Amino acid sequence: MTVYDGARARALRLRAGIKVDDLAIAAGVSPNTIRSSESGHHQPHPRVAHAVAKALGVTLDELTPLEPPLTLRDIRGRIGLTQTEMAIRLGVVRQMVSQVERGVTGVRSPAAWADAYGLTPTQWESARQAARDLVRRKVAHQAQRNRNAARGNNAWQ
Incomplete structure (x- = not known):
């Protein structure tokens, strides 16, 4: 399953100097659809994803990467730091x-955190969102397993 990278779409839109309203008009969708997909609140319909890509002048592949996005933990591991070392770098507790x-809490200065991870603020937010999405998928999967187990238990009673 390919996933629309809203943060990438936003970065491309900003780099091109295009306003949300203008992109919405060019893609034939509402500005709220653009905002919602860029923020990661929903995955746009494939027709919308195609229209946005066309309006931005990029291929759909650029907005739907094949590999899952890296989380902040992945990125920290790639730069070879432990949580404790990252905490020292940021001046916070581990x-x-x-x-x-894990996406449990936000931060007051995303730019400082992005810098500590060697990312742009947009990349940092994408990696943070990837962690939140991962947790949501795990919770949904566990909830489904619990529902299935409950159905199985009810069948024997």
Whole structure:
């Protein structure tokens, strides 16, 4: 399943100097659809994704990467730091790094955090969102397993 990269679409839109309203007109969708897909609140319909890509002058592949996005934890691992080392770099406690990397809590200065991870603020937010999405998928999967188990138990009663 390919996933629309709203953060990438936003970065391309901003780089091109295109306003949300103008992109919406060019793609034939509402501005709220653009905002919602860029923020990651929903995955746009394939027709919308194609229209946005065309309006931005890019291929759909550029907005739907094949590999899953890296999380902050993945990126921290790639730069060879432990949570404790990252916490020292940021001047926070290790638990804060853990919570941010899992998407449990936000931060007051995303730009400083992005810099500590060697990312742009947009890349940092995408990696943070990837962690949140991962947690959501795990919770949904566990909830489905619990529902299936409950149905199985009810069948024997």
